[in-house]
Amino acid sequence: MKTQTESKNLTKRLNTRLQAIKPDMIHSFDNEVSDIPGIIKLTLGEPDFNVPEHVKQAAIQSIMDNDSHYAPVPGTVKVREAAAHFLANRYDIHYDPKTEIIATVGATEAISDTLRAVTNPGDKVLLPGPTFPLYQPIIELNGADVVAINTEPNQFVLTPEQLQAAIDKDGDTIKAIMLNFPSNPTGVTYTANQIKALADILRNTNIIVISDEIYSELTYDQSHVSFAHYLPDQTLILNGVSKSHAMTGYRVGILAGPAALIGRINLMHAFSVTSASNPAMAAAAEALGSEQGRHDTESMKAEYKKRRDFVYDTMTKLGFTIPKPAGAFYIFAKIPERLHMTDYDFCLSLAKTSQVAVIPGAAFGPGGEGYLRLSYAASMANLKTAMAHLTTYMETH
Ligand SMILES: Cc1ncc(COP(=O)(O)O)c(C=O)c1O
Incomplete structure (x- = not known):
């Protein structure tokens, strides 16, 4: 049975500009892959350290x-x-x-x-x-x-x-x-x-x-x-x-x-x-x-740098083209053309077959199509497993 909110179509009475806003692809994609058993999520920009x-x-x-x-x-x-x-x-x-x-x-x-x-x-x-x-x-x-x-x-x-x-x-x-x-x-x-x-x-x-x-x-x-x-x-x-x-x-x-x-x-x-x-x-x-x-940040930064270098080196060797990331904790990698896949299809396929979740570049607007964003604000152990899975994926596709 319809609720009063539905039958009166109250959502249509909300601010028209709000109605026109499309849902954000980062969270919708993250939700789509979150239930895959064993998924390693490198999707969100969330530091994994505890507060000092x-x-x-x-x-x-x-x-x-x-x-x-x-x-x-x-x-x-x-x-x-x-x-x-x-x-x-x-x-x-x-x-x-x-x-x-x-x-x-x-x-x-x-x-x-x-x-x-x-x-x-x-x-x-x-x-x-x-x-x-x-x-x-x-x-x-x-x-x-x-x-x-x-x-x-x-x-x-x-x-x-x-x-x-x-x-x-x-x-x-x-x-x-x-x-x-x-x-x-x-x-x-x-x-x-x-x-x-x-x-x-x-x-x-x-x-x-x-x-x-x-x-x-x-x-x-x-x-x-x-x-x-x-x-x-x-x-x-x-x-x-x-x-x-x-x-x-x-x-x-x-x-x-x-x-x-x-x-x-x-x-x-x-x-x-x-x-x-x-x-x-x-x-x-x-x-x-x-x-x-000041020192807290220095020690977190040293750890992020190790992770960045590891992921950057591994993915570059696998054929991804990556602008060297000089800051933050993201890798923005161009998906090799030989795969003939859109960024969305690649990210979905990688999540389903190799349990690694990254965000399709199109989520970030014009210029992002054909790329993926990986957040390396994750433990080195998870990054190592994710890179091993990605390597297998690239060898078999
Ligand atoms: C570029 C940028 N600005 C702002 C924010 C939001 O920061 P806060 O969590 O302090 O609201 C983020 C969070 O991911 C971000 O990436």
Whole structure:
């Protein structure tokens, strides 16, 4: 029997833009393969380390201190000061913790608040990709339009020529550009020169740069350079502790930028959540503000690097073409053409016959077709088994 919700067709009465959003392929594919017996899942971008003890203690201490009242909307003074210290110390970018930083509920809330604060219906947002699939639906929910720029032909780096061409074409209707480096899904990051070349073009426009640098602490072959280093007055920086300190479930992100913009985005933040949670902010302050927090990331990073090298070497030998991932914890590999398979068919076949789950590249938008994304935020033992299974698969197909 139909429920009242079904018979009255209430889903059709929901926000029309929400109705038009397609389900995200990462989670639908992950669900599709999760029940395969013995499956090794290298699908999600979720660190496999435990949260460091001193960071946990900070959360516990906050609870024991009855730190149970509403925090200031932009976050506790302590977490904002720790974030300002972290950004200055690590990337030489300088923010006033009183007016230029907000602690959000994960980087996700920072993405959502920022895009809601920046865009009006009809605005365009430049989106170099393949990229993290969260940006597009949020942009579209606001009635703004995505202008996808395919970076695949240039090893997944946006070129100044591509940026200039997009600006020449769409002019003043472009409200913002959404960048992400080190990148999910490619692991590719930008050099200082590449950033500077893009910043030099953007400086002559009034386009707002939203730079998602959540993987900034996980760079293996070069130090991270922030976009704000070259264009501070026009850039909003997103960061957080989810990836750097394996704290995805604590839900603390950081948003930093010029006071005039942050002041208005803080209103969106207040409308969404009032403020982040006190114990989680206490833990994030410890992670970002302490010397020990810095060492935690170093040791996780050393482990990720070993895994990256192992997976990269194995898959390259098996015939995959892979842009060398300089950061994050993903391998974005081109599926050998000799197999004559789409990325979706390959990933499904690999999961079913060899119990290894990776995500089809098309999930990350234009430029991702024909690729797969493997997350090496998994134990070395699982990665070794997965690579052995992949080797057998490639030898028999
Ligand atoms: C590029 C990128 N930005 C943001 C996020 C979300 O971060 P958080 O868990 O802090 O909301 C992720 C998570 O996978 C990501 O890959």
